[in-house]
Amino acid sequence: MAEERENTANAPEQDLSEMMRVRREKMDAFRAMGVPPFGHRFEVTDYASALKEKYDYLAEDEEGEEEVRIAGRLMAIRGHGKASFSTLNDRTGNIQVYFKMDVLGEQKYKEEFKRLDIGDIIGIRGVVFKTRRGEVTVRVEDFDLLSKSLRPLPEKFHGLKDVDTRYRQRYLDLMVNHDVREVFRKRTKIIQSIRRYLDTRDFLEVETPVLSTLAGGAAARPFITHHNALDIDLYLRIATELSLKRLIVGGLDRVYEMGRIFRNEGMDVRHNPEFTSIEIYQAFADHRDLMEITEGIVRQAAEDVLGTTKITYQGVEIDLGSVRTISMNDAVREETGKDFLSCQTVDEARAMAREIGVPFEERHGIGGILNAAFEEKVEDGLMQPTFITGHPTEISPLAKRNADDPRITDRFEFFVYGRELANGFTELNDPIDQEQRFMDQLAQREAGDAEAHVMDRDFITALEYGLPPTGGLGIGIDRLVMLLTDSPSIRDVLLFPTMKPLAE
Template identity: 55%
Template sequence: MSEELNLNELLQVRRDKLKQLQEAGRDPFKIEKYERDAFSAAIKEDFEKYEDKEVSIAGRIMSKRIQGKAGFIDLLDRDGRIQCYVRLDRIGEEEFEWFKKVDIGDIMGIKGVVFKTKVGEISVKANEVQLLSKSLQILPEKFHGLKDHDLRYRQRYVDLIVNPGVKETFIKRNLITKAVREFLDNKGYIEVDTPTLNTIVGGASARPFVTHHNSLDIDMYMRIANELYLKRLIVGGFDGVYEMGKMFRNEGMSVKHNPEYTAMEVYVAYEDYEFMMELTENLVAYCCEKANGTLKINYQGTELDLTPPWRRASMHDLVQEKTGVDFYALTDEEARAEAKRLNLDVADHLTVGHFVNEAFEAFCEADLVQPTFVLHHPVEVSPLAKRNPDDPRITNRFEAFINTWEIANAFSELNDAIDQRGRFEHQVAQREAGDDEAQMMDEDFINALEVGLPPTGGLGVGIDRMIMLLTDSPSIRDVILFPTMKPEQN
């Protein structure tokens, strides 16, 4: 109780200081603009250029030390920290008295001369100081910072202030997303926008978020993928299109899953899944090189080599190698018995292909540490992929795995409208049997395929997971500025 009272008293002191400033005609919240002409990093990196020159800087006070008629503050600007030296005889007695009352967290403007202290620290000797904003809250203590992960994600603004590495992660995120666009733009592909609100669920197997359109009086779904719209554009005559944006899946949350996440999908006419494999490994390598200057990275203690070409392995071969079961040599009932023996889901609506996929997820994914393309998924779990011409039970599809995570999914796109209708009908039956992640019938997409989709390769990349790997971040929440959080009770 005493700690709470003490905190409340400290917060009240800050409000009292603000009131004093306002009564003295110094209300910092009335200031609209402050001219800056220099930043901490440039001053430190190019000291000879700035030495003995006057600069105007601004930032947040991160530490404060007053010694008689002089004081030091550390100012945090967009690039980092710089020390400022404030003396009574340079700014005047009245200004110095106000300066002594500033708090850690306040935002201040400083005009002064760049110099080096006796111990060699590059600093700014203030000629003028101006309080630009009063902090009414108390920042976490500097030696311990903001450690509570839940609080860090809820109060990202504080996290960015007191944990410098967090800002670097998001600067690198910006660099990576720029690199994705640069890589695809350089190939001549067109960036487009497709709807976020859909009237049906399609493009992936996932549980959607449902909302209601009041004017049309219909339920709508937040998109789980943008695949079906992008392929319509290939039908319309674009040779290559891509979109990077938010997807929404009403599913579980974990270190790899956030209900709202960023994905990139790209579709290229007259290409296949083999082409998309090369595109994928080269895209990830390009982004890694841009972000880290190397293709060999360390993720949470694991060395990863992203240098193309990556390993390729079929899903069926991986499953047979790990379990000893050749599911494709069995009937549905025989496969169900083997699946039961392996403690897999054996629901009545599942067939051989489902069991192959389930066995892969249960027994094989954990081994896929170095970059690996897993090929030829069963047709049952690939309703939008083209069948393999030599074995119609499997598709010309792949998923890319790094560090045991799926980071990309791609295939030769199904362009047979009759086959696609049959696949959708199968998905509808699965949905009616209780699979709430199964897709719905999309009559307009069938119509687009009937108009004619050329042979096409398609790829989807989980941007957040890729950024996790390239920034050595342990959780997806560490690479999303404002991750989804359960509301606090108080």
């Protein structure tokens, strides 16, 4: 009967300490033999998945002719006295490896192999063969210890399940949960897809400051830090918008930036204090052009990573190739029967909101109440891809007013599965109007809205030099990755999500 070397799942603390003591004794034994327990460079020429594919043609007990060199972590060791089958994991997956005393030699087998533990990292030189059970396997002719694992893995066969440990110690999560590795491989492919989409359309990727004397470009609370040399407080950016629009003023007609954004706000399955977004700006365009870009980016990413635009997210079938467009007011009217833009006074809008049970704040005007009704009655039900347009001017301080109805702006939000994935608009390029919008935001700030926009005089100065008609767009990269990897929480797509420190 094959015997696994250790089972550490849910091991008591004293057992864990004993296992670690034994591993350190083995480390000392390797040193005494002249074998470095933390080795050096190993030339890798082969990988698990490629070997299994390449040698699948072998018949039972048939072996290949070439030497292979593979390295990875031992994930299982099954002993049979003078021979042992083990599982080696590298960045492409698992492969079975076979240690035999007659091949390695009695001293190498008994003195070195027998001191290996699950979790150790080794380099192997050997020959591929297929077992009688039809499994492609590497017969080990020699091996090097590359890193002795001094801690046992948390679980052996079923992966790491404790969510808190998975997020705090992502290295363990990646080590034992191979599907998690795949999520982050897809994340990289999604980002590469977005960059290709924009680069082929002559957009220029740029970098703008993370630290700023003002926190602008979004309605959010910033993180504050202090610069000692200048003796001033600085803010971690809550958006890249105002910096990127300054570049449009300067003549860089198509720009984008993908990077970390920081907002000092609540945390839930959709929000982390630091997250990745991309903002895109195109001169001589408007919100309709950016809606086309939004749809193109999402569709292309789905096709590049999944091979289809028809996906399933949390059990809901979604077709990313079919997008609906509807105004905010029409969406609310469709759901509740109430037309808020028909209201002549704020009191009329308040009465309408009360009728359908929509909470609002006293500072809200008609536009703010319409937005509250949308968030309360419509947003969560937008399962299929939907562009919501016609956002009230009151809640859109940086968007251009609609030419036919100044109460609303030429703005859109893109929703999938009841979640906002993107936000864009025709940029406000009238410096006089922009200054008044900032003044209105300051009034809201004084009325208690801590997330209202601050006054940015330098940005107004830039607009006074002339901002061409411009369309702008922001996409939440983490939410897009969640959607395309069927991940329920933003923490599942961040390698190192923000966590409250454990008590010592």
